[in-house]
Amino acid sequence: MNSMRADHISPLEIFKIGIGPSSSHTVGPMLAARQFRGAVVSYTNMQKQAETSLHVTVELFGSLSATGHGHSTDGAVCAGLIGLHPQESGVEQIWQAMPNLQTEKKIDFDGVSIAFDPEKDLKWQGWTIDEKVLPHPNTIRFSLFSGDKLLLTEVVASVGGGFVNQIVDGQTIWGSSGKETVAVPHPYNTAAEFINICEATGLTPVQVVVRNEAARGLSETDLRKGLLRIWKTIEECIDRGLVTDGILPGGLNVKRRAKSLYEQHKKGTKPVWSQGDLRPSVYAMAVNEENAAGGRVVTAPTNGSSGLIPAVFRTLKEDHNLTEDNLVDGLIAASVIGALVKVHASISGAEVGCQGEVGTSCAMAAGGATVMLGGTPRQMEQAAEIGIEHHLGMTCDPIKGLVQVPCIERNAMGAVKALNAVSLSLASDGSHLVSLDRVLEVMKQTGLDMHQKYKETATGGLALG
Numbered sequence: 001m002n003s004m005r006a007d008h009i010s011p012l013e014i015f016k017i018g019i020g021p022s023s024s025h026t027v028g029p030m031l032a033a034r035q036f037r038g039a040v041v042s043y044t045n046m047q048k049q050a051e052t053s054l055h056v057t058v059e060l061f062g063s064l065s066a067t068g069h070g071h072s073t074d075g076a077v078c079a080g081l082i083g084l085h086p087q088e089s090g091v092e093q094i095w096q097a098m099p100n101l102q103t104e105k106k107i108d109f110d111g112v113s114i115a116f117d118p119e120k121d122l123k124w125q126g127w128t129i130d131e132k133v134l135p136h137p138n139t140i141r142f143s144l145f146s147g148d149k150l151l152l153t154e155v156v157a158s159v160g161g162g163f164v165n166q167i168v169d170g171q172t173i174w175g176s177s178g179k180e181t182v183a184v185p186h187p188y189n190t191a192a193e194f195i196n197i198c199e200a201t202g203l204t205p206v207q208v209v210v211r212n213e214a215a216r217g218l219s220e221t222d223l224r225k226g227l228l229r230i231w232k233t234i235e236e237c238i239d240r241g242l243v244t245d246g247i248l249p250g251g252l253n254v255k256r257r258a259k260s261l262y263e264q265h266k267k268g269t270k271p272v273w274s275q276g277d278l279r280p281s282v283y284a285m286a287v288n289e290e291n292a293a294g295g296r297v298v299t300a301p302t303n304g305s306s307g308l309i310p311a312v313f314r315t316l317k318e319d320h321n322l323t324e325d326n327l328v329d330g331l332i333a334a335s336v337i338g339a340l341v342k343v344h345a346s347i348s349g350a351e352v353g354c355q356g357e358v359g360t361s362c363a364m365a366a367g368g369a370t371v372m373l374g375g376t377p378r379q380m381e382q383a384a385e386i387g388i389e390h391h392l393g394m395t396c397d398p399i400k401g402l403v404q405v406p407c408i409e410r411n412a413m414g415a416v417k418a419l420n421a422v423s424l425s426l427a428s429d430g431s432h433l434v435s436l437d438r439v440l441e442v443m444k445q446t447g448l449d450m451h452q453k454y455k456e457t458a459t460g461g462l463a464l465g
């Protein structure tokens with residue numbers, strides 16, 4: 001039973017520091033593997049008599065199996081099993097975990113050595129589990145055996161954005177911290193409710209979130225400190241991407257373009273229309289190229305769509321002299337949109353296609369930027385609605401299962417759309433025909449109707465070459 005509500009989701013859950021190339025196929029599986037490691041350690045500590053011939057298996061199902069090679073799911077699982085964390089551990093250390101395990105073929109679980117050979121213990125499975133339909137397209141089963149005897153098993157779903165849900169008896173249990181049981185002063189679960197709160201109380205969108213987070217135990221100081229760290233990581237990622245060239249890994253021979261495009265921009269290449277300089281596209285591509293290379297990125301709300309918010313916010317920061325506080329406000333407002341999509345539709349390409357990733361990040365960037373520039377709650381909602389509406393139906397068909405084509409350029413295009421959505425909403429009074437709540441219903445239904453081959457399986461569309 002999934003009891004998640006939009007006001008349960010913290011900005012610091014929407015924006016997470018991690019590694020590329022995918023939040024659902026890399027960050028989520030790594031966190032899930034690390035969580036299973038904790039369960040194994042607890043289990044072995046509780047045993048009076050040590051079990052013998054212990055070994056661990058990891059089964060990847062559905063989309064994780066179909067595109068996991070291209071998304072480095074195997075490497076991420078290995079890193080998680082040895083206890084590494086996507087945010088806290090070094091990028092090189094993370095990617096060295098699998099080569100090390102391929103040689104050592106065993107893992108130290110706090111003093112207990114357990115066999116794990118990535119070649120045979122990591123299994124790429126199909127679209128059923130025990131002959132039943134998968135509970136989620138990104139399902140993973142971790143198991144601990146003593147010889148043939150099953151000692152411990154855990155089934156989880158990586159549902160996008162680095163969020164991991166437990167599956168119990170085929171039902172999804174939202175994997176949160178438990179803070180969702182805390183009553184917040186301004187409860188909301190829809191965009192309409194959120195706007196009503198702002199208008200009835202006179203609070204800004206940022207103030208509503210800050211007050212709710214404080215009730216859940218996160219002070220405004222800590223919230224802002226956490227988000228500033230997020231913003232600095234984003235800027236570092238853009239800056240690395242702007243000075244790095246070469247070929248992206250994975251075998252597609254995709255050339256990194258952000259550096260040379262940025263050099264053209266600095267030389268004064270004239271845009272084809274007066275406001276259309278290359279910066280938003282270049283910043284988005286810089287981040288997504290870092291992501292595709294397995295580098296340090298922030299989920300926004302996913303890794304595949306991680307370039308769009310950085311691109312929009314960095315461009316507006318430069319053009320409007322925005323302060324760090326303004327940018328943090330923008331991230332807070334953007335997180336409200338991300339939470340609404342997560343609850344009422346999905347931020348997973350494997351569930352609803354790319355409309356859930358780039359569509360969502362476009363809406364978040366547009367809504368967040370509108371607030372940063374002084375827009376009203378209704379203008380924020382309008383900008384976010386425009387951002388989603390014009391991505392409805394967008395499929396996820398990455399070539400070779402790599403988060404490169406169409407993903408990198410798609411973030412650039414989405415960033416430009418988001419800036420246009422901000423301009424349109426700020427130039428109006430926020431009234432519009434289709435509400436954000438309605439467009440999320442449509443997005444969800446469109447995702448349900450979408451053929452599986454267009455949902456991160458690399459079996460349809462551009463993926464066919």
Ligand code: SF4
Pocket residue numbers: 304305348349353354355357358395396397398403404406407410456
């Ligand atoms: S096509 Fe979109 S949803 Fe699919 S991997 Fe790329 S960015 Fe993610």
